[in-house]
Amino acid sequence: MIRIGVFGANGRMGQALLQATEKATQSQIAGAFVRPSSTFYQISVGPIIGSTACQLAFSDYQHAETDAIDVLIDFTLPQGMLTHLEFAVAHKLPMVIGTTGLSADEFAKLQQAAKTIPIVFSRNFSVGINLLLNLVQTAAKTLSDDIDIEVFEAHHRHKIDAPSGTALAIGEAIAKAKGWQHDEVARYDRHHDHEEKSQNEIGYSVLRAGDIVGEHTAYFASMGERLEITHKASSRMTFAQGAVRAAAWLKNQPAGLYDMQDVLGFK
Structure with missing residues (x-):
């Protein structure tokens, strides 16, 4: 005990x-x-x-x-x-x-x-999220270098930090698998961008609304197909x-x- x-x-x-x-x-x-x-x-x-x-x-x-x-x-x-x-x-x-x-x-x-x-x-104690961290590393290592990588997360209106710690953990796991320095490839804002995105970056997007407990999706998109790995917490x-x-x-x-x-x- x-x-x-x-x-x-x-x-x-x-x-x-x-x-x-x-x-x-x-x-x-x-x-x-x-x-x-x-x-x-x-x-x-x-x-x-x-x-x-x-x-x-x-x-x-x-x-x-x-x-x-x-x-x-x-x-x-x-x-x-x-x-x-x-x-x-x-x-x-x-x-x-x-x-x-x-x-x-x-x-x-x-x-x-x-x-x-x-x-x-840990930024997230969910067993499912920790399995997801392994899955995104496998995807990052397996898919071609011309893949676009984005991380989306949604939480309740009271959550203060953005992106969430879990979203950052997902991005860091992907960066590690790709051999990148996360802080060098992370993109949090494209408001002032006037050129096409690079494939050597990880973009983050955030939603804060209502009572959403937590949703996270890693997107791996190329010309012709898209892989989405998602975890949704309901409690x-x-x-x-x-x-x-x-x-x-x-x-x-x-x-x-x-x-x-x-x-x-x-x-």
Whole structure:
């Protein structure tokens, strides 16, 4: 049995993580952490996630009983995640991180922390998306060099970073397979272009609307045919279940920085 503490437990993803932890046969909720100013603070977790078994209340992580926690999970925004990461390092607790939109400096801090504790960091914890990352690499290696490559993604209106972390992960996987430096070939805006696109680039397009959980498509198009590899998520539970799976895998790993490809044995 793995005991999991969840940061940002009052949010939509946080509640999904609590539900996934509660439903998994090999895990249990050891902490549901919120700010003391939150309306959820000190109220019972069970009724919020539809559980009659969970007797915990939402609490402040700074007063957590760390001996009762095996792994922490964090899908909060970058600034909050970094604060939580300091807590994890101080108490030598493994951490699963699904925070997106990290700057180079923020990611460097995550890498530094991984020298002390084991961390699984992934932009997407869906098993399907991680399989897609393998498929797009196969396509990039197999198809001819005159192929046009584009990545499309759609999310709900509240998502802040664009392109999404998952879209970037798809583009980076393609660039790696092609032997390209991603930052040199990524195109985010063609507003001022006055010439035909190059085949040595990866274009990104973004949609933000309504309550779309997450859709990603990699396009490989040539004159005469088009290959589309698509993943559509209909529930946040897909990501939450993957994160809980990652937490169970991470519990006994040595310090280091891992990703969902490691968890699934794709590497």
